[in-house]
Amino acid sequence: xEMESKKKRNLHIPDDIVFNILRRLPPKSFARFKCVxxxxxxxxxxxxxxxxxxxxxxxxxxxxxxxxxxxxxxxDLDIPFKVSSAILQIASCNGxxxxxxxxxxxxxxxxxxxxxxxxxxxxxxxxxxxWYDHSTDNYKIVRFMRFLDPNSESLQRYSAEIYSQKGxxxxxxxxxxxxxxxxxxxSHHGNSLFGVLVNETLYWKIKYINNDKKYIPAVLCFDTxxxxxxxIISPVNAHVFDLVVLxxxxxxxEYHKAGHMGMxxxxxxxxxxxxxxxxxxxxERKSIFNYHxxxxxxxxxxxxxxxxxxxxTPLGFFLYSPEAKTYKKFxxxxxxxxxxxxxxxxxxxxSP
Amino acid sequence: MSTAATADASSSGDTTEGSVRLLTLQSEDGEVFxxxxxxxxxxxxxxGMVDDDCATSTIPxxxxxxxxxxxxxxxxxKHEIGAVSNEKExxxxxxxxxxxxxxxxxxxxxxxxxAANYLNIPTLLDCCTSAVAEAIKGKSTDxxxxxxxxxxxxxxxxxxxxxxxxxxxxxx
Numbered sequence: 001x002e003m004e005s006k007k008k009r010n011l012h013i014p015d016d017i018v019f020n021i022l023r024r025l026p027p028k029s030f031a032r033f034k035c036v037x038x039x040x041x042x043x044x045x046x047x048x049x050x051x052x053x054x055x056x057x058x059x060x061x062x063x064x065x066x067x068x069x070x071x072x073x074x075x076d077l078d079i080p081f082k083v084s085s086a087i088l089q090i091a092s093c094n095g096x097x098x099x100x101x102x103x104x105x106x107x108x109x110x111x112x113x114x115x116x117x118x119x120x121x122x123x124x125x126x127x128x129x130x131w132y133d134h135s136t137d138n139y140k141i142v143r144f145m146r147f148l149d150p151n152s153e154s155l156q157r158y159s160a161e162i163y164s165q166k167g168x169x170x171x172x173x174x175x176x177x178x179x180x181x182x183x184x185x186x187s188h189h190g191n192s193l194f195g196v197l198v199n200e201t202l203y204w205k206i207k208y209i210n211n212d213k214k215y216i217p218a219v220l221c222f223d224t225x226x227x228x229x230x231x232i233i234s235p236v237n238a239h240v241f242d243l244v245v246l247x248x249x250x251x252x253x254e255y256h257k258a259g260h261m262g263m264x265x266x267x268x269x270x271x272x273x274x275x276x277x278x279x280x281x282x283x284e285r286k287s288i289f290n291y292h293x294x295x296x297x298x299x300x301x302x303x304x305x306x307x308x309x310x311x312x313t314p315l316g317f318f319l320y321s322p323e324a325k326t327y328k329k330f331x332x333x334x335x336x337x338x339x340x341x342x343x344x345x346x347x348x349x350x351s352p
Numbered sequence: 353m354s355t356a357a358t359a360d361a362s363s364s365g366d367t368t369e370g371s372v373r374l375l376t377l378q379s380e381d382g383e384v385f386x387x388x389x390x391x392x393x394x395x396x397x398x399x400g401m402v403d404d405d406c407a408t409s410t411i412p413x414x415x416x417x418x419x420x421x422x423x424x425x426x427x428x429x430k431h432e433i434g435a436v437s438n439e440k441e442x443x444x445x446x447x448x449x450x451x452x453x454x455x456x457x458x459x460x461x462x463x464x465x466x467a468a469n470y471l472n473i474p475t476l477l478d479c480c481t482s483a484v485a486e487a488i489k490g491k492s493t494d495x496x497x498x499x500x501x502x503x504x505x506x507x508x509x510x511x512x513x514x515x516x517x518x519x520x521x522x523x524x
Contacts, residue, residue, distance in 0.1 A: 012501065013462070013466075013500065017469055017477075017481065021481050021484045022485075024481060024482060025485050026489060028520070028521050029488070029489040029490070029491075031518045031521035032492075032493060032522060033496055034521075035493045035511055035514050035518065036496050036497055036500075036504065037497075037503070037506070038505050041514065115517065351517050351518070
């Protein structure tokens with residue numbers, strides 16, 4: 001018995017156990033073992049890390065905050081490419097950051113593995129969406145451009161073009177219906193240029209012209225699997241709102257003048273009606289004109305991380321507890337004092 | 353890792369109690385173990401057999417040697433509710449599984465891993481998986497192929513390109 005077990009044996013471990021082992025490895029080992037064989041490579045590329053991170057950016061700097069770390073602090077990321085003009089906006093998807101700069105177009109960057117790729121972009125485009133197409137292992141960007149159309153009610157329309165990494169070029173997609181008269185990104189605060197990505201669908205806030213020729217706030221959605229657009233009307237009376245992702249669901253944050261916020265999500269199933277699942281009380285009992293609160297993500301014990309701003313200046317992060325109905329300060333060390341914006345992010349080993 | 357397992361599980365259990373049912377497990381190589389049902393049902397597979405009333409006669413544990421089964425039973429005994437008074441002590445005992453130093457350790461962990469998988473013992477599977485991950489994290493790709501007995505299915509060009517793409521992971 002003893003002797004037998006000491007002989008050299010071949011280890012045939014079932015795939016599910018091997019993958020269970022691999023997923024416990026630090027990212028660096030995991031990335032190295034992509035080169036072992038094809039099935040490991042494909043497993044690594046599909047693997048999702050679950051650690052929620054925050055990316056803060058302002059000017060030419062990008063910081064990352066790891067919520068799982070012992071000390072919650074913002075760490076400056078080493079940017080391996082030249083950024084000669086201010087970063088306008090960043091979107092994230094599947095571990096990749098899609099960074100839009102003023103003069104240099106897009107850079108798609110995986111900060112974990114350090115690889116990046118530049119994508120050219122003419123500057124006259126209004127709004128964007130960034131996603132990862134798992135079926136073809138391909139990341140894509142959609143961009144919208146406004147053009148004059150004398151026949152439409154608002155005298156303008158949007159056309160959409162899609163960039164794919166594999167094709168490395170922009171291709172015309174479709175002309176959007178004339179009823180869509182302005183595309184606004186997800187936040188009414190600051191200049192958000194990207195749609196919000198939830199469950200393979202991108203969402204933008206839009207102004208929509210209804211049958212009575214009234215301009216109403218609505219949501220433009222883009223099913224990235226079928227690459228088709230659709231319009232959802234926003235909940236009744238929700239005129240000022242942001243779109244965010246909470247617990248993997250699209251959430252519409254409706255701002256009331258008095259300062260409280262209604263949190264809406266869409267029902268699962270056929271009807272997909274908007275339902276309000278929570279109310280957030282005003283911050284410091286002040287009205288919407290004093291503070292702007294943007295929910296960022298859900299944290300432990302159902303708390304919601306919120307970034308609070310006064311005019312454009314970030315006052316910092318707070319945790320809202322739905323149980324206690326209070327906001328408490330969430331301190332992140334070493335954040336830049338000046339204007340920053342934030343997005344959520346998760347690591348991956350995908351190479352741009 | 354210690355391999356001196358307390359195979360004779362029944363000596364620690366009080367058979368005179370009468371209410372404690374004993375299960376008979378037989379390893380692949382014919383060793384027979386009597387184990388308290390309350391302990392053995394830490395295995396989801398055995399629990400299923402007990403629940404379906406299929407555990408009345410000797411339960412054959414195929415693919416698991418007596419030596420490994422003894423280690424599994426030692427694990428069960430330690431993890432029986434109330435067997436170890438505090439979490440810290442249990443963690444310390446478990447830590448012997450965390451390090452895989454030489455070949456025999458590797459084989460022990462491999463055997464335990466396969467047994468934990470076959471018998472479906474989540475706590476043991478979790479511990480062995482972590483142990484292997486800890487043991488392999490510093491290895492090169494060639495060492496990994498040897499460890500897991502895998503042949504590369506990349507051609508030279510593909511592997512070069514992939515290495516270049518993941519260069520950061522090969523730097524110290």
